[in-house]
Amino acid sequence: DVKVTQSSRYLVKRTGEKVFLECVQDMDHENMFWYRQDPGLGLRLIYFSYDVKMKEKGDIPEGYSVSREKKERFSLILESASTNQTSMYLCASSLDREGEKLFFGSGTQLSVL
């Protein structure tokens, strides 16, 4: 059974802290994605990666960075957390094929106080 695992279900951090969100997939997928979900805004793409050590900005990359040192792992980094980064963060992966569906993790609810 395919699986995308996010390391934390809930996180509470303070403003200014550096935050790491980890995601691991066991499907040997080439593509990995980070989205955030906010009420009324749906899922917005932060960053994505189509290969190890490769990354591309999504629609809202400001305040975030990513790291993909291994094919199965994609990390999202909040360099200096702010209250407007309180959100549900969803990691996803997919095969590198046209129209291929995304497989999502269960999400990390991050609260920045």
Add this chain to the structure above:
Amino acid sequence: DQQVKQNSPSLSVQEGRISILNCDYTNSMFDYFLWYKKYPAEGPTFLISISSIKDKNEDGRFTVFLNKSAKHLSLHIVPSQPGDSAVYFCAASVGGFKTIFGAGTRLFVKA
């Protein structure tokens, strides 16, 4: 600027009736359209998709219709069941690489 729009935040339907969820898009380069379903405390799961070369795709109780000239797609669920109550996201991609999502529609199916 939202490229994928779901203008109805919520929809309530009686069990056994048809549920119709709508989605509009602005980018004519989109070539794949997908619907995802999300339950609380879970990640979205894929439901059904359609390529831009088709106008209909069916999978059991779920059918997606694509009207390229109107830049509109819809998801039909027949018959609706209480277990279908969830948030439904419309999504679109170019070449399946970067997927853009709508804001979602919360479906309530009443028993």
